[in-house]
Amino acid sequence: MLLTDTHTHLYYEQDLTKQAQLMERCLAFDVKRLFLPNVDVASIKMIDDLVSRYPENCFAMAGLHPCDVKEDYETQLSTIYQSIAQRKIYAIGEIGIDLYWDKSTLGIQQDAFKQQINWAKNLNLPFVIHCREAFDEVFEILEELNDEKLKGIFHCFTGNLVQAQRAINLGFYLGIGGVVTYKKAGLDLVLADVPIQHIVLETDSPYLAPVPYRGKPNESSYLIHIAQKVADIYQISLAEVAEITTANANKIFSL
Template sequence: MTLIDSHAHIYSEKFDEDRADAVARAQEKGVKRIYMPNIDHTSIDAMLEAEEKYPGVCLPMMGLHPTSVGKDFERELYIVEEWLGKRKFAALGECGTDLYWDKSFLPQQQEALKVQVELAKKHQLPIVLHSRDSFSETYEILAAAQDGTLRGIFHCFSGTPEEAQKVKELGFLMGIGGVATFKNGGLDKVLPQVQLEDLVLETDCPYLAPTPHRGKRNEPVYLPLIANRVAELLQQPVETVAEKTTENALNLFKL
């Protein structure tokens, strides 16, 4: 069974003591690729070092995370744009809006997202979206910019059936992670109403570890737990879930 972790911060300092072992554990469980979203200028070196050490396995994106958007966000975006001009990345991400941690910079977050949407178009890259407590704010910007060329993932999707339908109509995928395994995560009411063609799997490690590891450090080796839960909710064989979500990820990420 082959799986792809479409969103993992494997370069995080949380893995500094055992990153090689974590990658090896994941590969033994069939996780063949790990796509790494960038946060801001402080995460680039560690991310690219992981790519260098695990070529063909750990694949980087480039973007500015909304929680790193502040008064100097233009400077951060210049760095993103500079890197996109230097080399290939798997996607533009992660970017978006976040109203969970801090609402004071929402206008700046919205402007940063609009700029990154245009960069995704310019470089013909999929875009990986963060929309914590801010689905509407993120969706509206993407819907306004959609000209048939935008594609990507609403990462860590945990919305309503109506929001899932909006994502599908936009031509985007939903990234499903550990929340699907949570008792009160809510996805048990949503996933039975979606199709496998609209999903990719992710861990978002080191965050959001699936049950029974909730509250501990997450890592890509736990991706099969998420695949099994999705299979259960969609009443599909787990092998089918693995095959289709892997196909979806490979079709989206060209790198």
């Protein structure tokens, strides 16, 4: 069985002994592919170091997280873009709009998002969207820039069925993480009406740990609990969930 975590910040753990233990637990639970979203300039080296230690398991992205879009965002974008020529990346991300923490930066978030979408198009890469309290704003930009090159993942999707279908119609997969295991979230009800061919699995570790670890630091090995919940929703085996969602990830990331 091969499970794919399409979104994990495992590189945040900089203690190499603890990092190795995290990876060992991943492999023990068949989580053998991990995609690493970039958030800022500083995380480039952390990601590259992890990829160099586990080249068969870890895959890099490049992007500026919307919460890190500040006054110096143009400089950050330039540095991140320049790094792409010197390393192998599989997506632009994570990028998008976040209006939960700071609505005042909406204008520059929108500009950074558009610039990075154009990177993805020019490089023929998918992009991974961070969208928090900003579905309308994100969809407005996606529909403005929509063409045959638009593709990627709505990371940590927690929207309703209408939003899910809108994302799918634009050519995006839904990234399903720990929230699907939360009783009151309602994401399981949304997925019941979304074919599994449109989803991928993720942890977003160290955030959003699934039940039974909710409220504790998340890790990629916990993807097994998310996969089991998805298996329950679709009434198929865990092995089938792993096979289908990994195939979806392979398609997105051109593996």
